[in-house]
Amino acid sequence: MDSQAVRSGMVERLRAQGGMEPAVLEAMLRVPRHLFLEPGLAAQAYLDNALPIGHGQTISKPSVVARAASVLLQALGGRPSKILEIGTGCGYQAAVLAGVAGEVYSIERIRALHELARRNLRALRLANLRLLFGDGMAGAGIGAPFDAVISAAAAEHAPAAWLEQLRPGGVLVAPLGQPQRLTAMRKLAAGRFETWSVEDARFVPLKSGIL
Numbered sequence: 001m002d003s004q005a006v007r008s009g010m011v012e013r014l015r016a017q018g019g020m021e022p023a024v025l026e027a028m029l030r031v032p033r034h035l036f037l038e039p040g041l042a043a044q045a046y047l048d049n050a051l052p053i054g055h056g057q058t059i060s061k062p063s064v065v066a067r068a069a070s071v072l073l074q075a076l077g078g079r080p081s082k083i084l085e086i087g088t089g090c091g092y093q094a095a096v097l098a099g100v101a102g103e104v105y106s107i108e109r110i111r112a113l114h115e116l117a118r119r120n121l122r123a124l125r126l127a128n129l130r131l132l133f134g135d136g137m138a139g140a141g142i143g144a145p146f147d148a149v150i151s152a153a154a155a156e157h158a159p160a161a162w163l164e165q166l167r168p169g170g171v172l173v174a175p176l177g178q179p180q181r182l183t184a185m186r187k188l189a190a191g192r193f194e195t196w197s198v199e200d201a202r203f204v205p206l207k208s209g210i211l
Contacts, residue, residue: 003032010046014066021070027099028066036092036120053090055110057204060152065093068173069100071184071198072148075171080147084165086136087152091117098129105143107132110211137208139165146170153206154180163187175201
């Protein structure tokens with residue numbers, strides 16, 4: 001597989017959709033998505049598909065990763081210093097986020113996936129990415145407050161811990177509600193939030209506890 005050529009094609013298709021941040025597309029151009037998939041699925045790595053990674057979880061579509069990360073950067077008006085990602089999965093989105101942020105903390109509740117992500121990411125040597133094992137519903141006390149929180153799992157409402165761990169002016173991007181909508185929330189003064197809907201979404205459900 002000439003991954004650079006097919007990755008470039010994927011990025012150009014994302015660019016044609018409009019509304020994607022150049023910094024996000026550049027990060028996606030650098031991250032080899034096929035390394036985060038089982039060999040039998042590698043040929044599909046640069047199509048706009050969600051694909052299984054085991055344990056009932058999936059790697060998100062490239063367009064979903066690009067849109068969510070772009071919304072974050074646009075809402076913040078620039079490069080975030082610290083991002084918390086809920087749901088590391090296989091590690092792909094964490095790698096993309098590490099290309100657009102000062103630091104990324106990524107938490108995963110399924111130990112087998114936490115270890116898979118660690119193996120997948122080892123070759124990329126991302127010094128600004130920290131992988132955590134724990135219950136993402138509780139956020140991550142280490143590293144807080146964050147400029148941004150981004151979730152790869154859907155909840156009816158944003159957990160209080162995520163909102164508490166945002167700095168004032170920080171932004172949450174997560175699939176919320178039923179039916180799911182990719183939603184952004186900006187933390188204002190006095191515990192208030194500005195909320196806006198981005199697009200329809202289809203994510204795995206957020207669950208509590210560790211496995």
